[in-house]
Amino acid sequence: AAGVIQSPRHLIKEKRETATLKCYPIPRHDTVYWYQQGPGQDPQFLISFYEKMQSDKGSIPDRFSAQQFSDYHSELNMSSLELGDSALYFCASSLTTGENNSPLHFGNGTRLTVT
Amino acid sequence: AQKITQTQPGMFVQEKEAVTLDCTYDTSDQSYGLFWYKQPSSGEMIFLIYQGSYDEQNATEGRYSLNFQKARKSANLVISASQLGDSAMYFCAMRENSYGGATNKLIFGTGTLLAVQP
Numbered sequence: 145a146a147g148v149i150q151s152p153r154h155l156i157k158e159k160r161e162t163a164t165l166k167c168y169p170i171p172r173h174d175t176v177y178w179y180q181q182g183p184g185q186d187p188q189f190l191i192s193f194y195e196k197m198q199s200d201k202g203s204i205p206d207r208f209s210a211q212q213f214s215d216y217h218s219e220l221n222m223s224s225l226e227l228g229d230s231a232l233y234f235c236a237s238s239l240t241t242g243e244n245n246s247p248l249h250f251g252n253g254t255r256l257t258v259t
Numbered sequence: 260a261q262k263i264t265q266t267q268p269g270m271f272v273q274e275k276e277a278v279t280l281d282c283t284y285d286t287s288d289q290s291y292g293l294f295w296y297k298q299p300s301s302g303e304m305i306f307l308i309y310q311g312s313y314d315e316q317n318a319t320e321g322r323y324s325l326n327f328q329k330a331r332k333s334a335n336l337v338i339s340a341s342q343l344g345d346s347a348m349y350f351c352a353m354r355e356n357s358y359g360g361a362t363n364k365l366i367f368g369t370g371t372l373l374a375v376q377p
Contacts, residue, residue, distance in 0.1 A: 177364060186350060189364045192364055240364060245309055252302065
């Protein structure tokens with residue numbers, strides 16, 4: 145079965161640089177989520193899109209932005225990178241149902257290291 | 260606001276034994292969903308099991324079962340017949356009901372690191 149695809153798997157950037165993370169959700173899933181997981185931390189919700197419209201926003205810095213395109217893939221853009229942005233970034237997708245029983249399916253993540 | 264609490268930072272279990280990972284939650288909503296995810300050292304997040312707040316029976320998926328006690332607001336994960344490959348971080352997560360699909364994010368607990376010993 146198709147899974148959520150994230151690229152790149154690893155990314156090394158210097159402070160003040162920019163980074164773009166890409167996510168291809170599972171086909172026919174209508175919601176995409178971005179999470180940030182710092183070392184030894186639980187995943188923290190950043191932002192989500194439902195049918196290509198931003199649906200919820202969490203603790204996402206103003207230096208970050210995201211969007212979902214017409215083909216449903218999503219990109220997380222990160223500017224003015226700081227050392228503290230080093231983390232594992234997950235994209236997840238789900239199919240919205242009237243009940244809340246649809247799990248989020250996660251990609252393998254992008255490990256960002258800022259030096 | 261909803262909150263997930265996992266009080267066990269780490270657990271040891273002998274191979275082939277059962278282990279229970281604790282999870283308590285707090286929400287003011289009547290309708291919600293509870294999930295468990297496994298994160299091996301390689302980093303991926305793997306969905307294990309789901310329990311709905313209105314489900315009367317405890318969820319089971321193979322060796323995984325969820326001990327759901329609604330009055331106590333607990334949703335403990337039970338892994339039977341532990342295997343070496345079960346060694347991983349385990350996260351409990353919750354989603355509150357959201358009409359119209361506006362907010363379906365999961366909120367995670369801090370996780371429990373399980374080590375299965377031979």
